Amino acid sequence: MLFALKYGVDLEIIQRSSIMGKRTGQLTLPGEENFFEETKELVERLGADAIRDSDGTHLDPKSKTLPVKIYSTYFVARGHNEFAKKHPEECQQFYLMSKPLTAYSSHLEIPYMEGFFPKQVSPDFDHDPKKWWELIDRSTGEVVEPSLWSLKTEKKEEGNHYLLILENAIPFHRYTLSFLAYALWDPTELYNHITNQWGDKPGDIPFDIRKPHSKAFAKSCLSQWLAEHPDTDVVRFTTFFYHFTLLFNHEEKEKYVDWFGYGNTVSTDALEAFEKEYGYALRPEDLVDEGYFNSTFRIPTKAYLDYMDFIQRFVAKEAKELVELCHKEGREAMMFLGDNWIGTEPYGKYFSSIGLDSVVGSVGGGATLRLISDIPGVRYTEGRFLPYFFPDSFSPGMHPEKEAIENWISARRAIFRSPIDRIGYGGYLSLAYKFPAFLDSMEKVAEEFREIHQAVKGQKAYNKCKVAILNAWGKIRSWQAYMVAHALYYQQIYSYFGILEALSGMAVEVEFLSFTDLLENGIPKDIDVILNAGDAGTSWSGGEIWQNEKLCTMLRQFVYEGGGFIGVGEPCATQYQGSFFQLSDVLGVEKELGFSLSTDKYFKTEKTAHFLLEDFSKEELSFGESKKNIYATEKDTEILEYSDGSVHLSAHAFGKGRGIYMAGLPYSPKNTRLLLRALLYSCGKENEYALYQATNPNCEVHAYPEKGLLAVLNNSQVPQDTGYYDGKGRLQEIHLEAGEMQWHRAEKL
Amino acid sequence: MLFALKYGVDLEIIQRSSIMGKRTGQLTLPGEENFFEETKELVERLGADAIRDSDGTHLDPKSKTLPVKIYSTYFVARGHNEFAKKHPEECQQFYLMSKPLTAYSSHLEIPYMEGFFPKQVSPDFDHDPKKWWELIDRSTGEVVEPSLWSLKTEKKEEGNHYLLILENAIPFHRYTLSFLAYALWDPTELYNHITNQWGDKPGDIPFDIRKPHSKAFAKSCLSQWLAEHPDTDVVRFTTFFYHFTLLFNHEEKEKYVDWFGYGNTVSTDALEAFEKEYGYALRPEDLVDEGYFNSTFRIPTKAYLDYMDFIQRFVAKEAKELVELCHKEGREAMMFLGDNWIGTEPYGKYFSSIGLDSVVGSVGGGATLRLISDIPGVRYTEGRFLPYFFPDSFSPGMHPEKEAIENWISARRAIFRSPIDRIGYGGYLSLAYKFPAFLDSMEKVAEEFREIHQAVKGQKAYNKCKVAILNAWGKIRSWQAYMVAHALYYQQIYSYFGILEALSGMAVEVEFLSFTDLLENGIPKDIDVILNAGDAGTSWSGGEIWQNEKLCTMLRQFVYEGGGFIGVGEPCATQYQGSFFQLSDVLGVEKELGFSLSTDKYFKTEKTAHFLLEDFSKEELSFGESKKNIYATEKDTEILEYSDGSVHLSAHAFGKGRGIYMAGLPYSPKNTRLLLRALLYSCGKENEYALYQATNPNCEVHAYPEKGLLAVLNNSQVPQDTGYYDGKGRLQEIHLEAGEMQWHRAEKL
Structure with a gap:
């Protein structure tokens, strides 16, 4: 079907029926x-x-x-309680940490199970607590000599009351107990049980296939099950052996959730096997991690990375x-x-x-x-x-x-x-x-x-550039940065997660790189832009790794030679040698922590027109949780948004490339556009912008030039008029119904 | 004069004439x-x-x-240019730091005077730069071997152009040069000169009385001056020898101002005398301090404290x-x-x-x-x-x-x-x-x-309690915490400086203590409340000193036994052993840095009525720049303000005392009231509240019970009606004209 269009270009809409051969x-x-x-x-x-x-x-x-x-x-590893009950010693385990408790005198009692759900977890006394548990003086970080404490279990009406007793406590120090516990209930099943009020239905006990009976049982069970289920074509494993960390409290409310957590993989067998293989023993603290349990927001320690690798294998x-x-x-x-x-x-x-x-x-x-x-x-x-x-x-x-x-x-x-x-x-x-x-x-x-x-499928989509997301995790956490529970909203993450959401449907290639990748292998040749985003001190921003001169030097050279660096929130942040943003020379902005208040800040004037701002009125800019006290260090820093005494969006030329700062990027169609522009501007590919590109931010173009095909999407649920640029930069005007997608002919490149 | 009043109490207003004997x-x-x-x-x-x-x-x-x-x-030490010009080597000095410069190749030129005002400062070549200057690789913190760099002075039309040349630069490292410079112009006189456009009037050259001629000259000069000015009764020294650090840039704009800065005290003589006395030499970096120049916001190093003491003596x-x-x-x-x-x-x-x-x-x-x-x-x-x-x-x-x-x-x-x-x-x-x-x-x-x-004058004012402001400086910076230039507004300080402003006219005693005071001498017996306020990492909050278990233990015991602890902004903050606020057990709140997002935060319910809130509607609460991501850790934390996912005001019982958290306290009459209530609540002296106390926050009572006198002030510039409680807690109702103060009879206690 052919339309005569503005600008004299022919627009060929392809009938959906011509694409859709298959309806099932x-x-x-x-x-x-x-x-x-x-x-x-x-x-x-x-x-x-x-x-x-x-x-x-x-x-x-x-x-x-x-x-x-x-x-x-x-x-x-669940759903066979008759087996699990026969082998309680093969139950899965956790390292738990008691709530920090302050000693008011030299006598300290820690009711270490307080706040946990006794139907979900139960202390493990089978393996010597004096060997496997750690009482830590959190005022000094020192482990308390196990001979100094004792354990007591009081039977009470509402269940066992577990106590650790320390007679030599230092008054007004804080103590935590890291203790091994059995997992009595699969957390997802427990969640379903609580949510759907399944009443007396007994919980599925998770067993650990690292243990001999469980391992044999899991296999024989599957063999038998396959034999008994000849109709099954696809075995949908839900899933394998160890649940992500999900703990409930004594009121059956969620207490701790980490979709990436290795909490449930622990056992004395695992720890012993680890020591044998790696030549060093893990301490409970390596897993308990001051109570943070190696959340992905923590900069991973070598011990934890070793442990993850050990479990993964x-x-x-x-x-x-x-x-x-x-x-x-x-x-x-x-x-x-x-x-x-x-x-x-x-x-x-x-x-x-x-x-x-x-x-x-x-x-x-x-x-x-x-x-x-x-x-x-x-x-x-x-x-x-x-x-x-x-x-x-x-x-x-x-x-x-x-x-x-x-x-x-x-x-x-x-x-x-x-x-x-x-x-x-x-x-x-x-x-x-x-x-x-x-x-x-x-x-x-x-x-x-x-x-x-x-x-x-199988077509190479047209990409405007290639961006690498740089953090402490890299590839293993592809598309999983800034997540706590799976895809749930947290106030502290949406201003960063928006970057991933924006990129997920953007005409750019995306790769996830770790600092280690860069330090070991350098920056891959095909990367146009490197993006580092996160709060200072988290794995996403990187913390002290930014004191590594090799990393900073590599990135400076990369930008100097034409690459882009985009920093969001508190990028490349560690207080060192007079800087907080270690690439402040690239970004052209710094964060004021109070130390440099004596230094006058001269540059506060916003640019009124800029490539990055073309889709926006100033009022529409939104940085989510945003950041404060960001100031321009250079006269030639392009300040694109300045309010409340702080820069929230800026760009700065560094050699042939550019550094771009954003105070946050919650997901929205307009912010998606802003990020795209920032990516292109940072690496000097602004010319790519007006190719296969919709003018209306609610619309997007995806092009497959080799197939001669492009799609224009209306990502909103109301009708939209939009122009779009084809592969030669010619503008077409079209109308899309709510949520509509249209296929158009794209000239082969 | 007697009035019959509500509640049947006699109110005796004292005529101002009876107080004011003296009119000159x-x-x-x-x-x-x-x-x-x-x-x-x-x-x-x-x-x-x-x-x-x-x-x-x-x-x-x-x-x-x-x-x-x-x-x-x-x-x-200024105003005698004929002398100063005769002894240019006795000119005062600075250590200056060049703007950090990134090397793009192994050849690096640092125009180190760039950004300074050449009429104010001039490089000192009289003392061997290779000995006294430091070129620092800020990517590693290492000092570059002086033999690797050379200096060059190019004569240009607009004045000398000074260069440091390094042929062995590491590409993409950042470098700074710390260099000695002469001070050619007294900064205050320079400021007046610029402000009042004094044109060709030559600037006052500051000379250094540490040098022999200057020392003798300063004395003989004063003697002569005294002889020549017999009419002078009071010699108003403006001031003595060294100006606070105040630097201008090449455009004659303020570049750096630190009302507390020791920048101008430096000289090679001083550094040599220091080394002789202290047995160790100061490096330029001890004074340059990564470019922060030991701002009072920095946690002072031992070297800098030694140096201050040396200069003060x-x-x-x-x-x-x-x-x-x-x-x-x-x-x-x-x-x-x-x-x-x-x-x-x-x-x-x-x-x-x-x-x-x-x-x-x-x-x-x-x-x-x-x-x-x-x-x-x-x-x-x-x-x-x-x-x-x-x-x-x-x-x-x-x-x-x-x-x-x-x-x-x-x-x-x-x-x-x-x-x-x-x-x-x-x-x-x-x-x-x-x-x-x-x-x-x-x-x-x-x-x-x-x-x-x-x-x-000389009367003991009635005080409700005694508060100590705790920071790294203590007494020496009494009433000077959170200041950059003298009493100027900075966005980063008003939310803390408000505390001092509120306290300045409050019926409480105020003392300033340093962490060292506490660690060496313990908490003075007469202190009721300790207040720690500031941004994390600054001298005001304290930084890593909070990892000192002795400090934390002492404060916990203090509160446990009935004292109060008030934390404002980011108090007692250093990331250590699973806490950021090291006294989170006392405060009952913590700050989320991202590491504990996996842990559910249960406590979000505001108390609707509370002693601290009695003067406020919720809408009136104002925390200035405020803080984010503060959450209650304890069920019994009294959350007094919760908005935008964060606690901004809370109280928590800890033994007989209480910890109170505030996200900021900009000065206002209502916030003054809030702070007073917080002080009393924290140390359990709520009963003191309704003694010598105005009900209207725009009004204040100051009582001198031993003299039988109290004053009621209207601190606003509109008329106010207020009640006030006398020393027996009886309420009086009075009217005050705009800004009025009234004297009333106070019963002797």
């Missing part, structure tokens, strides 16, 4: 017992090619008669054996990215050795989509979309289709950059069935997904 | 040539008993005929000799607190040994008044009030009386706590004379001042 497949629905006819109807209507069960639902026995693959959720090796069992039986092995995923890091060194066929994960937006779709070493990936078919979204009067469309649109732009291979849903299909508008939205999503996948 | 004296006016008759008129009208000259004005020769003392401004010894010359001639010696005051710290160890009769200083408000009036070791103190009689406040259409009354009212409350002995003014009297309303305000101020002084 690549879709997984949840199944349900006694819901067969409706399931069949939906499978046909939506073109589903797989159905799945989940924790709490079972498939109807007739499911196998449908033209679909059967996914079966499989739990490796073990998990990969053991998981591989289970996967091989599946393959031997002709089944596929799929891993759920979550729950008991610790040690399987998909961007880690050992992941591909597991031999999985696929990974499925929950999609909260663009960044979490990329977290799944970028995973290397599997044949296919699947995204589970929101909302989950649970009553919290599917009760009368609710409009789950709204969340569904929002979720889809936020993920869709990322699919254009790096397509997942399948989509799916979870929960009770019978619930969703009652919401016709939601079923319509599923249909629309499935159609669009197939269309995109078919058009772009 | 205690007032200094500036004199002026050819303005004798008017001066005489004003001396009589205002009851002045002293007139003064100043930098730029001279007294009329007939002045001595007036019944006043004559103050003469005297400059010790020298200054005191030399100043004493000049003071003795005055005394020998029957004159008084008065010191101006400012300008060349470095080394005379009035709260330092050696000040009283100088033997001064008095100190005069500029009053910007209550805290700066106390800075003067609390000075020990002199017979009397004098406050110079604002505005200065200069055209910036005294031009047609202006209302200088407004600033005068504001200044007076802000200082008056402090006078009630600790009276200065005299007041005065500065500038051109002829200017003030043209503003009758201003003359009226002077008359009112002088009368009120005499009245207050007469009533309360």
Whole structure:
């Protein structure tokens, strides 16, 4: 179809039907017992090619008669309490830390289990506490000689009351006890139990496949299960052996959650094996980490990195054996990215050795989509979309289709950059069935997904530049920076996580690099821009590593020779040799900590027009939590936003490249545009801006020049008019309906 | 006069006339040539008993005929260019640091004078640069071997162009040069010169009385001057030898200002004498301090404290000799607190040994008044009030009386706590004379001042408690914490300086203690509350000293036994052993730096009614620059303000005492009230609150029970109704006109 357009350029819209050959497949629905006819109807209507069960639902026995693959959720290390109870010594373990307690006299009693949920964790007295526990004087950091303390267990009505007693406490010092505990309840199952009020249903006891009986049991169990489930095509491991750290308190409320936490991987066997292999013993403190438990926000210690590697190799090796069992039986092995995923890091060194066929994960937006779709070493990936078919979204009067469309649109732009291979849903299909508008939205999503996948899978998308996210973790935490729990909002992270969300659907290549990568291998040749973002002292910003002259020198040279450096929040921050931002010469800005108040700050004048600001009025700029006390150090620093006595956005030429500072970048369409402009400006690729680019920030263009195809997306849920630049920089004007995507012909480059 | 009052209590207002016996004296006016008759008129009208000259004005020769003392401004170390030019090697010196410069290749040229004002400072080549200068690689902190660099001076039209040339630079390292320079121009005189556009008038060259000729000259000069000025009664030293650090840039704009800076005390002689005495040599870096020049915001190093002590002893010894010359001639010696005051710290160890009769200083408000009036070791103190009689406040259409009354009212409350002995003014009297309303305000101020002084001087004011301000400096920086330039506004300080301003006129005793004081001598027995306030890492908060278990233990015990601890901003802050606020157990709050995001924060509920909040609606609370990410760690933390995800005001019981957290305390009448309540609540003296206390926050009561007298002040410039509690807690209701103060009978306790 041809339109005559402004500027005399021909615009060729490609009919969706010409792209979409296939109207079925690549879709997984949840199944349900006694819901067969409706399931069949939906499978046909939506073109589903797989159905799945989940924790709490079972498939109807007739499911196998449908033209679909059967996914079966499989739990490796829980759900066999008869076995677990027979081998209590093979129960999984934690190192826990008691709440810091101040001694008021030389007699100190620490009720160390206080604040924990006794049904979830229980002190381990089987392994000598005097050997495995640590009482630490937090006023000095010193370990208290174990002979000085004793343990006491008082039986009370509400349960055991555990005490550590220290008679030689130093008054007004603070003490913590790091102690080994058994994990009595799988945390996800416990969460479901609490949330769904499952009452007396006993909790699943997690067992540790590092132990001999558990290891043998896990394998034989899977073999037997495969034999008993001939209909299962895909074994959906949920997941392998160790749950991320998730602790509840005595009131059954969440107490501690770290989606990356290795808390549950601990055991005396593991620690002994570690010592044997690495030649040094880990202290409890190496894992307890002052109570921070090596959160990904902490700069990882060598001991913790060793331990992670140790666990990852073990998990990969053991998981591989289970996967091989599946393959031997002709089944596929799929891993759920979550729950008991610790040690399987998909961007880690050992992941591909597991031999999985696929990974499925929950999609909260663009960044979490990329977290799944970028995973290397599997044949296919699947995204589970929101909302989950649970009553919290599917009760009368609710409009789950709204969340569904929002979720889809936020993920869709990322699919254009790096397509997942399948989509799916979870929960009770019978619930969703009652919401016709939601079923319509599923249909629309499935159609669009197939269309995109078919058009772009395997195609090289046009990229304007390549950016590396630099932090202490690098690749292993690809798309996982600034996360605490999986994709949940935290006030302290959204101003940084927005960077990932913005990048997830942007026409740029993204790589994740660690400081160690740079120090060992230098900056990869294909990187145009390096971005460092985070609060001072965190792993994301980097802390004292910035006192390493090699790192700073390398980055200065990189920018000097034409690369870009973007710092967000408190980048390259450590107080050293008269600077806080160690690359303040590159950025042209510094942070005032109070030490340099005596020095006059001259440069406060905003530039009124600038390449970075072209999409914005000043009022629209938003830096989220933002930062204070940032000032320009150089006359030639381009101050792009200055308010409340502080620079929040600036650019500064350094040699052929530029340093750009941003006080924060919460996700929004406009901030996505700002980041894109910053990336291009920093590395001198401004000319790339007006190629395959929409003028309206609510719209985006994704181009596949080799295929002669481009898509223009309306990322908003209202109609939009937009211009877009084609690959030759010619402007086209088009109209898009709410959430619409249009395919246009792109000239081959 | 008796009134019948509510509650049946008799209220006895004391006529001001009964207090004010004396209507003259205690007032200094500036004199002026050819303005004798008017001066005489004003001396009589205002009851002045002293007139003064100043930098730029001279007294009329007939002045001595007036019944006043004559103050003469005297400059010790400047104003004799004929001498200074004869002894250029005795010129004062600086250590300066060049702007950090990044090397782009192995050839680096540092134009080290760039950014300095060549008329103010000039490199010192007389003392071997290879010995006295330091080129530092700021990427490593290492000093570059002097043999590797060379110096070059290029003569250019606009003046000399100085270069350091390094051929072995490490590319992309940053370098700074610390170099000795001569001071060619007294900074205050330079400031006046620039401000008043004095054109070709040559600048006063400061000479260093550490050098032999200058030392002899300064003394003989003073002797001669005294002989030539028999009319002078009071030699007003402005000041002694070394100016606070004040540098200008090449555009004649202020570049660096530190009212406490020892920059100008440096010389090779001083450094050599130091080494001889202390047995170790100071490096330039000990003074340059990474470019921070030992700002009072920096935690002082041992080397810098040694150096300060060294200079103070020298200054005191030399100043004493000049003071003795005055005394020998029957004159008084008065010191101006400012300008060349470095080394005379009035709260330092050696000040009283100088033997001064008095100190005069500029009053910007209550805290700066106390800075003067609390000075020990002199017979009397004098406050110079604002505005200065200069055209910036005294031009047609202006209302200088407004600033005068504001200044007076802000200082008056402090006078009630600790009276200065005299007041005065500065500038051109002829200017003030043209503003009758201003003359009226002077008359009112002088009368009120005499009245207050007469009533309360030497009286013990009723105090509700005693608070110690704890920081790295302690006593020597009494009332000077959080200051950069003298009493100027900085965005980074007002939220802390407000504490001092509030305390300056509050019915509490105030002491300033250093961490060293505490560690060496423990907490003085009479202290009720300890207050630590500041940004993390600054000398005011304390930084790593908080890792000293002795300090923390001492403070915990203090609070446990009933004392109060108030933390403002980032108190007791250093990341150590799982805490950032090291007294988080006392405060019941912590700051989230990102490391503990995984730990759930349960406590967010504000208390709706509380002793601290009784004067406030929530909307009125103001924490100035405030702090983010503060959370309650304890269930029993009383959260008094919670917004934007953060606690900004809280209280927490710890044993018999309490810890109180405030995110900031800019000065306001309401915040003064809040601080008073916090002080009393923290140490369990809430019962003191309703004694000698006004109910209206714009009003304050100052009581002198032994004299049977109290004053109720209206600190606002509109009429106020207020109740006040007398010494028995009985409530009286009164009306006060704008700015009024009333004397009432107080029952003797």
